[in-house]
Amino acid sequence: LEVPRERRLSPKRFLSKYYARNMPVVLYDDIADWPALTRWTPEYLKSVCGEYAVEIMADRKSDDRYEMNSDSHRRQVLFKDFITMVE
Numbered sequence: 001l002e003v004p005r006e007r008r009l010s011p012k013r014f015l016s017k018y019y020a021r022n023m024p025v026v027l028y029d030d031i032a033d034w035p036a037l038t039r040w041t042p043e044y045l046k047s048v049c050g051e052y053a054v055e056i057m058a059d060r061k062s063d064d065r066y067e068m069n070s071d072s073h074r075r076q077v078l079f080k081d082f083i084t085m086v087e
Helices: 011-019 041-049 081-087
Strands: 006-007 026-029 054-055 074-078
Touching: 041 081, 054 081, 074 081
Parallel strands: 006 026
Antiparallel strands: 054 074
């Protein structure tokens, strides 16, 4: 199955053709002018929401039965610390 590609898809068309039908679509050229593409740097995100706690799943490689033991891998960390881990 090839996933369709759409350019400048209207919200109405997206909702009716893809979202409501639970169908995938690749969107391109739709966000090129969004300020978030240049504004949302790791430093910016840390400054705006870094003090909020988020839940992550940690240490996947340390457990061969990770999926079975997934609850034991849940961790609460500050978002700024998560960003640092990702960096």
